Amino acid sequence: MTIDFSILLDFYPALLHGLYNTILICASSLVLGMLLGVPICMLRMSASAVVRFIGKSYINVVRGTPFLVQVYLLYYVGPLYGLTLSAFACGVITLTIFGSAYFAEIYRSGVESVPKGHLEAARSLGMSRFQAFTRITFPQMMALIIPMLTNQLVGLVKESAILSTVTVHELTFAGTRIIGETFRYFEVYIALALLYWILNTLLAALADKWEAHFTKYMKRNKRSEWI
C-alpha cells in the first residue's frame, strides 16, 4: 500500500468542519469548566473538614479515572436514568466536569502562592475580604496560573479527541468518517495529528504572549529549588 495524501484534498471541508466543532466544544468547556472550578475550589479550601473532603473527593475521582471511562459513564449509563443527551451536549458536559477538577486545583495553587502577609497587609489597611482578593491576591495568582491554565486548555483539546468514540462530530470523528469512505487510515490520522498540533501550538504561543503581560512586574530570576 502506498501513501497518498492527495486524497485529503477532496475532504478538507469535512476536516475543517470537524476542527470548528472541536474548537467550539473546547471553548465552551473551557469557559464552563473554569466557572465550575471556582465553587469546587471553594469547597476544597473550605474551613470545614467535611466540606473540604467533598471537594477533595470530587477532584480525586475526576483526576484519578480515565477520561474515556467518564465519557462512557455519562453516555451509556446516563440514559438508563433518564439523562438522554445529544452526543454534543454529552461531550461538553464531560469535558466541563473533567476540566473543572483541574481548574480548581490550579486556582488553589494560585491562591496559596500569594504570601499570607500580603493579605494581612491589605486587611490591616481596612480592605474587605473581597477587595483584598480582587486587588491583591487575584493579580498575583494570575501570573502564576496562566501557564497552568494554558496547559490545561491544550489538555482539553487533546482529551476532546476521545469524544469521537461516542460519535461527537468533532475533528477526530470527521477523520474516521473520511476513513470510512477512503480506507486511507494512515494519511487521515497523520493529517489529524498535524491539525491538532497546529491548533495546540497556536494556543500555546498565544498564551505565552498573554503570560508576558501578567508577569511584567516580576523579575526574571528563576528561583532555584535547590538548597
Place this chain on the structure above:
Amino acid sequence: MGSSVAVEVTGLHKKFGDQLVLKGIDLHIDMGEVVGIIGPSGSGKSTLLRCLNLLETPTEGVIRIQDEVLYARQAGEARPAKSAPGKLKTGMVFQQFNLWPHMTVLENVIEAPLRVKKTDKKAAIQKAEALLAKVGLLEKRDMHPIYLSGGQQQRVAIARALAMEPEIMLFDEPTSALDPELVGDVLRVMKDLAGEGMTMIVVTHEMEFAANVADRVIFMDQGAIVEQGTPETIFRHSQSPRLQQFLSNTSFTAFG
C-alpha cells in the same frame, strides 16, 4: 624540600568569549607558602585559582604543579598537554561550600577517597573522622548538610578537600558567603592548616587574614598581577595607585 616548587605559571591567558580576563599571568609559588590573592571583583583572581585545577581551561600558557605539567599551550599549538586524570594534587574550597546535599557529612568526605583513590572503606572512614574531629564537627558526621550552618558546612568542605591528601589547597573566597559571626571558626581552621605547613593559595576579601597569615600577598586588577610582596609591603608600602585606591576602599587598617 623547603623551597621546592609548588606552582609555576607562565604567560597564562584566559578568554571568556571576547573578553580577556587573564592577561598573561606569571606566578611562582614554593611549597609551604601561604599566598593571599586580593583585588576588586572582576579582577580575574578567582579565574586564576580555577585554572590551577582546570575548572577553567586556560586559553594559553603553561601551568606546572610541582614537577608535573598540568596544562601547556603556547600560541599556535592546537592541542594542550594536560596531566592524566586522577592525579590532581590540589584540593579546593568554594565560596558556596558545594557540599552534596544528598549525602551526609561523612559520606561527603569519604566519597572521593572511595571512588577516586579506591581507598578501603574502613580506612577512609577513619581518616574522615579524624579530619572532622580536626575541624570540630565530628558529632555532625551523620547529618545532611542542610542542617549545618554555613560556617559548619565550610569546615566540612575543608575536611572533604583534605581527605584527598592534596599537596596544595586552593581557597576561593571561603568566607564571603558566611555571616560575620561564623567567619572566625573557618579562619581558625585555615590558620591551623597554615601552621602545619600546608601550601595554600587563598583568594580572599579578608584583609586581616591576608595580613596575618599569608607569607605573601598578591594584588590583582584587570586580569593582571599589579603588585606582590610581604603583607607588610602590600599593606603599608604599596607602590601602585590602583592598590592604594583598592585599600582605601576597604575598611581594613592593618598595622595602623
Place this chain on the structure above:
Amino acid sequence: MFEFETVVKYLPNLLHGALLTAGISAGAIVLAFLGGILLSQMRVSGLKVLQLPVRAYVSFIRGVPFIIQLFVIYYGISLIGVDMPTWLIGMLALAMNSAAYQSEYFRAGLESIPPGYIEAARALDMSKLQILLRIKMPLVFAKLVPPLTNEFILVLKNSAIVSIISVVELLRTGQQIITTTYRPTEIYIMVAAIYLVINLGLMLLINLYRRKQSVWTGRSGGDRA
C-alpha cells in the same frame, strides 16, 4: 438498581483486566524511562543534529491527542507490514508518548543542578562517569520521583484508550462483560473505581516519598498529587 451480585460475580474478571492494565502501563513506563534518558541526553548534547529531532518529537507528542498517536502507530505498523500483538502496540504507543514527557523532566532536572556541586566533584578529581552516577543521577532522581509517579498515573489513564485497538485490558474487559450482562452502571462504576484505587495508591506513595525525602532537602512533605 445497583446490583451487587453482578459486581461480586465479575470482580475477578475485572481484576484480571486490571492486572493487564497495570502490566502494560508498567512496561510502558520502564521503556519510556530508558527512552526518556536517551532523548534527554540527545537534547543536552549540544549537537543540533541530535537536538532538533528530539525537539520536534517532543513537540509532536505534546501537541497531539494520544488517541491519534495510537492510531498513527497502529496503522503505521500495519502499513510497513509488521505483525505485532495489539497489547504490544498499545504498550509501545504509551511508551513513546511518556518518553517525550520524561525526557523533558530529565532535561530540566539536569539543568537545575547547581554547577557548584559538579565543580566540587571535578575538583576532587572524580571522573565524568562517577559524577553522572554519584552526583547528577541521585540529585535528579530524588527530584523526579514525584513527577515520574505522576507520569505513571497519566500512563495508567491513557492505557484505557488502548482498549480501542481491542486490547483486552481493564476497560475492554468491562465492556465485554456489559455485552453479556447488560449492566453498564455496575460495571463502568467498578471499572472507574479500580482505576481510582490504583491511582490514589500512587498519589499516596508520592506523598510518603516527599516526606521521606525531606530528610536532606529540609522541606516538609507536600500534599499535591
